[in-house]
Amino acid sequence: MKGVILASGLARRMGGIPKGLIRVGGREILYRNVHLLRNRGIGDFIIVANRWNEKAYREFMEKHFSGSIRWEIVLNDAPHRENGYSLHLVQPYVDGPFALTMADHVYSAGFISRAFELYRGTPAAVVDRNPLYIDIQEATKVKCRGNRVAAVGKGLEEYDGADTGLFFLNTDVFRITESLLMQEVIPLAKVMEEYHPECLEVSAEVWMDVDTPQEIRKATWLLIRDATKGKGDGWISRHINRPISHLITYATVEHLTPNAASLISFIGGIIAAATAVFHPPAGAVLYQIHSILDGVDGEIARVRLMESRAGGWMDSILDRVVDFLFLLALSLHLKPSAHTMLWVMAAVFGTLMVSYVSERFRGAYCRDPYGIIPPLSWIPGKRDERIFLIMILVLAGRVAETFIAVALLGILKALWNFLHMFRWSLSQDSVRRKP
Amino acid sequence: MKGVILASGLARRMGGIPKGLIRVGGREILYRNVHLLRNRGIGDFIIVANRWNEKAYREFMEKHFSGSIRWEIVLNDAPHRENGYSLHLVQPYVDGPFALTMADHVYSAGFISRAFELYRGTPAAVVDRNPLYIDIQEATKVKCRGNRVAAVGKGLEEYDGADTGLFFLNTDVFRITESLLMQEVIPLAKVMEEYHPECLEVSAEVWMDVDTPQEIRKATWLLIRDATKGKGDGWISRHINRPISHLITYATVEHLTPNAASLISFIGGIIAAATAVFHPPAGAVLYQIHSILDGVDGEIARVRLMESRAGGWMDSILDRVVDFLFLLALSLHLKPSAHTMLWVMAAVFGTLMVSYVSERFRGAYCRDPYGIIPPLSWIPGKRDERIFLIMILVLAGRVAETFIAVALLGILKALWNFLHMFRWSLSQDSVRRKP
Known part of the structure; x- marks a missing residue:
């Protein structure tokens, strides 16, 4: 399967930067789309550019992807003929199914994964029936009939969801674009209305198209919040640490590498420990701050x-x-x-054993x-919860009791986890073989 | 691929037990061969038995393998016609390549793995050019010519190795057995001499055929020694702990399950710790004994x-x-x-961090x-080495110094390992992607 990215749009540019090269959350949109599709096994890309942005895209691809994937830039010399015409120009470069997306659409990794999981090999338009993060009034809408695309457009009165800008197509789509070539302007919507791909629903995942600085900020924030989804955070982390670390990440994502963030958090932890020798309450507060910072590198x-893997x-x-x-x-x-x-000693042991x-x-x-x-x-005792508990107890002046609490919390949590993992592993072994 | 096991031999039995049901190292030989072949992906077995042992084999297979693999027992009513005839009887049950082995041959997992790694889909006889564990004078020998079997027999003057009893065959072998059907006795050697399979060399791995109680003991010992090969043992383990734990395993393998051995070792460790509170030297010696026992469960x-995985x-x-x-x-x-x-505290930390x-x-x-x-x-600090060092220092009356030594040994070893793993992980990430 190949990947096709349409980047020849003539829409107003932001500060002269081609849309695909706008940075969202520290990465250019084009980088995001290529990276996410590559993670799904696509190693062959076609990017349709126009005469004004072609050079910038070519330099960008050479800098970031030379050697790791195959890619080609196709020039659309008549970008005013719109996306359906750009799609048509791709015909000589593909000979089987391909994923199609737009250079100004930002997706979360979860969105792309879900779409590929649902894709069954038949042409499909990925539709969000319940878009949480975009204004449906402004969006391109899709009407499905019998689970196939019937109508596409911004002005649809009746619709089933929003066009996410991601499609799975096959070479037979070029029969449609061919038949439309007589028309000066060929919107992609028109092509889809005649091609009737399946409506493939992906909802409740982050995606949006990005046009304005405000939308860039919104997309960045959505990606940051999405980055901690499903990480199995404890209660303290979800309700105290993450809301703060998200803000820190939002402020620093353009400037800090993950490794730099790890180092800052580590140094913060060392300072917290050094402080605790002389002034436990101040040390404990710094320790909790370290615990918050500790989430930033991963985000x-x-x-x-x-x-x-090395970073984790x-x-x-x-x-x-x-x-x-x-x-x-x-x-x-x-x-x-x-x-x-x-x-x-028991506190040291329990902490490590969890x-x-x-x-x-x-x-x-x-x-x-x-x-x-x-x-x-089911039971607390993860790092975020333990550090918060330590802070509370130390602030209450209960340093000796802190050790007792940490020891009990750690050892009981480790024991609980051990027993449940042990039970699980027994069930696994009996599945795989008779005794 | 199917697995065929020839178990219809009329050779003198040991105590009335069919050869395949003789226990070597706590497992019947038939169980070993089926298990090892199953681990290589074979899920379909044909066992050729005779009228005296058929019932025992059937009950055995039902008890140990019902549900987990498909198997069939084929009756050889004329076992005096020998193994070539048994092989011929398998014809209706196979329709492609199959692995053939004997019910009285014991193999290590390493032997079977090596043979399957080398197998290229063409019929082959697995030959050991340098058999370490059997008496070549007594063995069936193989002469290869142009890398194909030319002659097989106990009495060969000139030979290239020993017949290990493992073959990879295809249905065309039945043309040979068919052509020999006129003869009353059809030794497998005769079949191979006419079939000319490849000579596939597997040397320096444990295998032997088992006939006498003495050979059972020898095979058990070989399997125990083989069980610790490639485990990355430290110096103390290789030269002090393993030679003793091998003897303990040899004495207990029929009676102890791995989990029981783990429990005994754990209780030994608890007793060592309890003793150390009151009498450190005695505790330290018990700790070293625990360290030796700790190898037995894995063996x-x-x-x-x-x-x-659960056990480990x-x-x-x-x-x-x-x-x-x-x-x-x-x-x-x-x-x-x-x-x-x-x-x-540093000793506790370092010990866990390694x-x-x-x-x-x-x-x-x-x-x-x-x-x-x-x-x-390259540097010591594994558990076997640490425990031995503790014993030496405590016996020398240096309890305080023990903690310093353990802390330094643990932290330096953990740091050394961390830095080398970090270097390795950087090389990995740069292989996978551009910065």
């Missing part, structure tokens, strides 16, 4: 499409180091008795335990 | 073909618990000063870091 990585791995290990140093610092301040020291039990599971099964074993989320 | 699991996962977590409890116990005995307490860094890597990449990053093995 930036996902929004900028820079997620990497490194981040986890730095978290363990910070957690240990903070407990160490707090115990230095306390100068604990032999009795309290048991709790200090992560170890999960990671060892992931290592054994190559699967995310929180994704497949729902009871793991 | 039993591999030799009895009961390896499971659980075992790792119990190890972390024992390590923590031992350090806790030792610190209780020491009643450390605030200064020493730093080292105690495992955490590796497991988090395995979780991220689904690959064994020690297998793909050689420098990780």
Whole structure:
């Protein structure tokens, strides 16, 4: 399957930048679309440009994708003939099914994944029946009949959803564009009305077309919020940490790489620990701030499409180091008795074991335990919750009790997770073989 | 591909048990062969039995494999006509390539894997050019010419290797067996001499045919030693722990399940920790004994073909618990000063982090870091080495120094591993995509 991106539109430009090269969430829209389609296995792209933006697109593709995919830029010398004509020009370059999208449409990874999961090999227009993030009055609307596209247009009175700008087509679409060639202007809507692809519904996922600076800001914000969806966040994270980290990410996504954000968060954690030796309440507040900052690197990585296994791995290990140093610092301040020291050690052990039990599971099964074993989320004890609890207790002047609480929370959470994972693993082994 | 197992031989039986049902290393030979072939993707078996052992084989297959594979037992009513005739009887049941083996041949998983890796779809006899574990004088020998079997027999003067009893055949072999049907006795050797399959060399892997109680013992021992091959053991493990754990496994493999062995080792670790509170030297020796016992569950699991991800996962977590409890116990005995307490906490942290860094890597990449990053093995600090060091220091009366040594060893090892894994992960990311 190939990917076709239409980028020859003559719509008003923003500051002279071709639309596909506008940055949303730290990445050019064209980069986003190529990257997301490549992640679905497409390695061959055709980009239709016009004479004014062709050079910029060519340089951009050479800089970012040379070597990693095949791509070609097709020139549309009559861009006023609109998108249906641009599509027609692609005919010599494709010989089977292809995904078609627009250079000014931004999609979340979830949107593209869902569309590809639903695609069954027959031509389809991806339609959002319940668009949450765009103004349906302004949008191109689609009317479906018998699950096929019947009408497309901005002015439809009756419609079933919005045109998301993503299509799965086949070479037979060129019979339609051929038949329309006599007309001076060939809107894509017109082509689809005669081609009648399936209506493929993808709703409740982030997508939007971007025209104005205001829309860029909105799209960036949507991508940031979408980046933490399904991460299995705890209560504190969802209600306290994320709302703040989203704002920080929004402010920094253009300027910070994920690794730089990790480093800042790590240094923040070290400072929190160092402070806790002399002034536990101040240290505890800094620790909670570190916990909020700790979400930023992952958000930036996902929004900028820079997620990497190495990044997640490194981040986890730095978290363990910070957690240990903070407990160490707090115990230095306390100068604990032999009795309290048991709790200090148990707190260190429990804190590490919550992560170890999960990671060892992931290592054994190559699967995310929180994704497949729902009871793991039933009791608190994840990092965000633990750090918040530490802050509350330390602010209340209960440093010795902090260790007891952290030890109990950690060990009980680790034990709970261990038992549920163990039960799950037994069920797996019995599925795979007889005793 | 199907699997064919010839089990109709009339050779002297051992204690009235059909040869395929003799237990070697806690598993019947037939179970081993079916299990190992199934692991290579074969789900369809034909077993040729005689009238005396048919019922026992049928009951055995029903008990162990009903539901998980398809199998059929074919009766050879004239077993004195030998294996070539048994092979001929299989003709109606196969319609493509099949793997052929004998009910009295024991193989290691490594042997079977190697043979299937080398198999290229053309008929082949698996030949061991340098058999380490059998008496070549007694063995059936194979002479190859132009990489094809030229002669097979016990009495060959000139030969290239030993017949391992494993063959990859195709239905055209039945033309040969058909042509030999006039003869009363049809040895498999005779069939192969006329069929000329390729000589497929698999050497330096464990296999042997089993006839006598002495050979059962020898095969069990070979499988146990083979079970720890390539596990990335440290120096102490290779030279002290394994030689002892092999003996323990040899004595217990028939009686203990892997989980029972894990539990015994865990309880041993708890006892070691409890002892260390009152008498560190005795506790340290028990800890080292626990470290030796800790190898037994994995060995039993591999030799009895009961390896499971759940088992490995659980075992790792119990190890972390024992390590923590031992350090806790030792610190209780020491009643450390605030200064020493730093080292105690660092020892707990370092001990856990050595495992955490590796497991988090395995979780991220689904690959064994020690297998793909050689420098990780360059410095010591694995569990076997750490426990041995603890024993030596505690026996020398250096309890406080034990914590310092364990902390430094653990943190340096974790840091070393972290940096090498980080370097590796950078090289991976740059392979996969441009910055």
